[in-house]
Amino acid sequence: MTENDSSERPHVVIVGGGFAGLYCARSLRKAPVRITLIDRRNFHLFQPLLYQVATASLSPADIASPIRGILRRQENVQVWLGEVVDVDPEARTVHLADGASVRFDYLVLATGATHAYFGHEEWAEHAPGLKTVDDATAIRRRFLLAFEVAEREADPQVQERLLTFVIVGGGPTGVELAGAMAEIARRVMPTDFRSIDTTSSRILLLEGQDRVLPTYPPKLSLKAREQLEGLGVEVRTGTFVTDIGEDYVVAGEERIAASNVFWAAGVAASKLGSRLGVETDTAGRVPVHPDGSVEGLPNIFVVGDLAQMEDGEGRDVPGIAPAAIQMGKHAGRNLARDLRGQARDPFRYLDKGDLATIGRAAAVARLGRLKLSGFVAWILWIFVHILYLIGFRNRALVLLQWGWAYLTYHWGIRLITGDPPVRLQRARGAEGVGSDDAPAKEDG
Template identity: 60%
Template sequence: MDAIDTRLPHLVVIGGGFAGLWATRALAKAPLRITLLDRSNHHLFQPLLYQVATAGLSAPDIAAPLRHILRRQCNVQVRLGEATGIDPAARRVALADGGALGFDYLLLASGATHAYFGNDQWAAHAPGLKSLDDALHLRRQLLLAFERAEACDDPAERAAWLSFAVVGGGPTGVELAGTLAEIARHTLKDEFRRIDPASARVRLVEAGPRVLASFPEELSRKARRQLERLGVEVSTGVPVTAIDGGGYRLGEDYVHARTVVWAAGVAASPLARALGVPLDRAGRVIVEPDLSVPGHPHVFVAGDLAAVQRADGRPVPGVAPAAKQMGRHVAASLRARLRGVQAGAFGYRDFGNLATIGRMAAVVDLHGFKLSGLLAWWFWLAAHVFFLIGFRNRLVVLLNWAWAYWSYQRAARIILGRDREGPVPPA
């Protein structure tokens, strides 16, 4: 590969997610030299992360190495590392290894992390789902719960191991709860001798009045009915007020549960504060219409880290399509800057909402065109397979889901790593 021309303006992109990667790819022929910086060496298709957590897919099915994706883009250098600080005036990014990157332009697209609404101590007992590490840890925790229940002699303790709670009734929470119920009632059938996995209690807890609040109320009701048919207990209108190693408090009632999963909220990456500019209540950067940072026109923010409003005043949601559109818009703005032309304002195009609940159960809202049940499930499946990066990923996911559809089996049900609570006690 030819060396990158160091005389070209230098763009540093922090984050290889949807916004960062889509901007980088859109600048393939731009007169720029680009450094893509990420803590991980891969791009992750986050909408299917819950499938790794619930053993339906393995990690390589939904992730691809950034170097492989960008191997033919000659103006890009991929660098594995972590940004710890940004000096917009000096145009430098400080790195965790003590080094630094100078830049002419910067795109900050480092995404979001879990938000526990001021109760960060809950994180130790209620893991969230944002990375492959999170998914593999959660998969281990879920599968070990059944193993510990099988080895347990005390009925009360066994019931606690077979009690699962998902906190948060958005798409991720709904998808996790529905899949957990399917695993307990179908995938693990006849595999244990001392417990009946189907007796597991799976509860979805939403503090608001209904699940899938971003969907029309009609689809929200249908989603709840589909969850309940799968065996999920749906609790709405009462918040979780405490979580510890033994369970959680729902309102005034304490529920014994050894597995609690957090899907209730996200917070912006702490790097946003390093810019020293105004942030919104969620910690996101309030950007200019072209996604640049106020007072620093050479710095852009995109994806979950950008606070952007639509024409009707509603915020642009933190979803993959929005991040991709922002990434492409930043690329267009940079190309305009290099030509000496004023960049236009970002306009979000909303394609609708999709959420799956379980086997043959999903809801789809495409601006008035609503689907639920089997047709919605096929639509959801086709959309997610289509947007995966790489032919191999699409083919593998399609084959794995086809097998799971007919057999109820989940191919990635292997427990790896060390158990943080010690070895599984003998039966």
């Protein structure tokens, strides 16, 4: 243990360097505390742009920044790389996977959420979800490999299956993935291949509810659907997935042959929430008081996607980045108020609206009562994402790449990483890809 026990300043342990944890730490920069921020990754990830890594538009380094670097000038923080596996509220201690433990005076739990398969964990193998950089590069690999394998495939049926992409879940992530995949297949890749027509790729978006973007105003759901269909995405609403296998998905009564299924549906809170000894909600979120603390544990705050917090008017605060930032800052402020002997403030959620992009110059946005779609919404989407992206380098690089892609239709990150390309080998073995019947191509 490397704790500085000689310090008399209260020790604040923040677990998670995502939006909530990071902004909490920053809000305490002038507070008389010593902070230990622990994250299992050494970087803060801008999840809203993960889908662009998954669809080969940005590289992981464009949307991630080392936490240590972000907080380098904040002297009251030390950053630890480590995975917290347990919390003992009575002993005021968190335990790490490597056997270390840290005592705290205050704990801020900000470990976020992950995807959930509604009790069908076996689907995860065939339908990867999008939450981490590794998920994004794995999806990118699958997406790009499908075209490579199809290029060398002689059987049109197999080719069709390879070029059918199904996205399960019509929330913002599903809509953004589907739009970007359609755009790349139809507008970016056609001239790259000789044997296949990438514009004939099928991209299906399946949503169980009766409209895409179910949490947005119905008018914007309709606009999003129109823009997706304009890009050639087949949108199916009121459609529940009942099975997913290696090369198929069953949607309602229909079995769709598809080698590439991607999951953008359920969300489950980080398991760490269950270690606090309080009852969590059905998504595993920890209910918190208006001051951000947990019932019976006033020195423990839960913030961000892991918290079930009301917005001051009886509605649940949504699991989105601006809410996580606000909760993180709020917990920091209340903690500082404690130290000054002041009463804690209740949380007031400032609803900054909703934004989702569908493709080039296509997006939907809600700002209060204002509803926008198309080019104006897209410009707004760009502005907001650049604003919240951490680090000048990342902002400049992302803006440059978006500008370049807008002008040239050229997305530059179409790299298949990982060695060897297992799916390609398997497809060749099983179906004779690369046989004499297949179009001539250099053998890798």
